[in-house]
Amino acid sequence: MVTNEVSTDIAIPDPDVLNPNCPTRLVLDRIGDRWTVLVVLLLREGPVRFTALRTALGGVAPKVLTQTLKAMARDGLITRTVYAEVPPKVTYELTELGHSLRAPIEAVATWAESNVSAIMAAREAASAG
Amino acid sequence: MVTNEVSTDIAIPDPDVLNPNCPTRLVLDRIGDRWTVLVVLLLREGPVRFTALRTALGGVAPKVLTQTLKAMARDGLITRTVYAEVPPKVTYELTELGHSLRAPIEAVATWAESNVSAIMAAREAASAG
DNA sequence: ATCGACGGTAACCACTGGATACCGAGTACT
DNA sequence: AGTACTCGGTATCCAGTGGTTACCGTCGAT
Numbered sequence: 001m002v003t004n005e006v007s008t009d010i011a012i013p014d015p016d017v018l019n020p021n022c023p024t025r026l027v028l029d030r031i032g033d034r035w036t037v038l039v040v041l042l043l044r045e046g047p048v049r050f051t052a053l054r055t056a057l058g059g060v061a062p063k064v065l066t067q068t069l070k071a072m073a074r075d076g077l078i079t080r081t082v083y084a085e086v087p088p089k090v091t092y093e094l095t096e097l098g099h100s101l102r103a104p105i106e107a108v109a110t111w112a113e114s115n116v117s118a119i120m121a122a123r124e125a126a127s128a129g
Numbered sequence: 130m131v132t133n134e135v136s137t138d139i140a141i142p143d144p145d146v147l148n149p150n151c152p153t154r155l156v157l158d159r160i161g162d163r164w165t166v167l168v169v170l171l172l173r174e175g176p177v178r179f180t181a182l183r184t185a186l187g188g189v190a191p192k193v194l195t196q197t198l199k200a201m202a203r204d205g206l207i208t209r210t211v212y213a214e215v216p217p218k219v220t221y222e223l224t225e226l227g228h229s230l231r232a233p234i235e236a237v238a239t240w241a242e243s244n245v246s247a248i249m250a251a252r253e254a255a256s257a258g
Numbered sequence: 259a260t261c262g263a264c265g266g267t268a269a270c271c272a273c274t275g276g277a278t279a280c281c282g283a284g285t286a287c288t
Numbered sequence: 289a290g291t292a293c294t295c296g297g298t299a300t301c302c303a304g305t306g307g308t309t310a311c312c313g314t315c316g317a318t
Contacts, residue, residue, distance in 0.1 A: 017167070017170060017238045017241060017242060019187075021187075022245075023245045023248075023249055024238075024241045024242055024245050026245075026248070026249075027240075027241035027244070027245055027248060028163075028166060028167075028237075028238075028241060029163070030248075031161075031237060031241070032160075032161045032162065032163055032166070033161065034157075034158070034161055037157060037161070038146070038157075041146060058148075058150075073255075074251065074252055074255040074256075075248045075251050075252055075255075076247060076248060076250070076251025076252075076254075077248075097244060097247055097248070097251070100240070100244065101240060101244075103236065103240075104233070104236040104237040104239070104240045105237070107232065107233040107236045107237075108157075108160060108233040108234070108236075108237060109146045109153075109157075110233070111156075111229070111230060111232075111233040112146060112153045112156035112157060112160070113146065113153055115156070115226060115229065115230075116151075116152045116153050116155075116156055118205060118226055119152075119155070119156060119159075119204045119205060119206075119226070120152055120155075121205070122203065122204050122205025122226070123203055123204055123205075125205075126202075126203040127203075
């Protein structure tokens with residue numbers, strides 16, 4: 001009586017990412033976030049300041065970046081460090097959990113880089129035909 | 130005058146995913162899409178019909194699913210096959226490109242499944258504190 | 259003649275991402 | 289002394305996308 005009563009239309013494969021009621025969906029939502037992936041990539045080398053992130057991301061609205069960072073911090077992916085200085089200094093850094101996310105994210109990024117041309121070609125063909 | 134004048138705040142790492150002007154961003158947008166990842170996962174085993182997808186995804190709005198599938202087809206990730214039957218039958222299937230996306234996506238999905246508990250814990254701790 | 263299956267489209271709403279303006283503390287400049 | 293500037297945001301408003309519900313077209317079964 002553990003996970004026997006799967007009564008949906010389709011057989012649910014091993015990973016329950018596909019189960020709408022599973023919290024893994026929340027994780028996918030986070031990763032599906034427009035900026036989270038990029039932020040992880042940017043924090044690879046170490047702590048980065050708010051404005052540096054903003055610049056590197058190419059002009060995200062500050063509100064949105066704040067939202068993203070807050071959500072990531074809440075989920076334990078990054079830590080936020082405030083320095084009692086003026087002008088203010090705040091840095092963000094990957095936690096261990098955040099670092100563990102690097103590998104999968106980099107896999108996706110690498111795929112993206114390798115296959116952009118194919119995708120662009122398909123897109124052109126679609127709009128041309 | 131090739132790529133020597135990196136004059137941003139931050140050093141831009143090898144992958145130009147971080148370059149806002151690079152089409153890789155488009156790819157990330159596609160992957161960042163709420164449903165694309167799930168669709169790829171669902172199409173692993175072979176062609177699947179529209180309604181089956183819809184059911185398995187747990188009640189996506191048909192409009193949104195159509196949008197997602199159209200975008201994926203346009204980008205060469207899946208093919209759409211219409212059968213001249215009644216009632217209508219349409220199946221979607223991963224292309225070779227789509228299959229190549231499986232590995233990175235499954236890496237992310239696996240990570241999600243392994244780390245949901247940690248994330249949920251962090252989230253609880255955040256809301257409790 | 260009507261209903262139902264399937265794969266959508268049409269019209270409408272809500273929420274989130276985005277752009278812009280502004281703030282507050284302190285320091286350097288004039 | 290007054291002003292401008294830095295940094296890390298918040299406040300306000302707008303747009304675009306995801307989401308919901310209703311409906312369509314075809315044809316076989318009832």
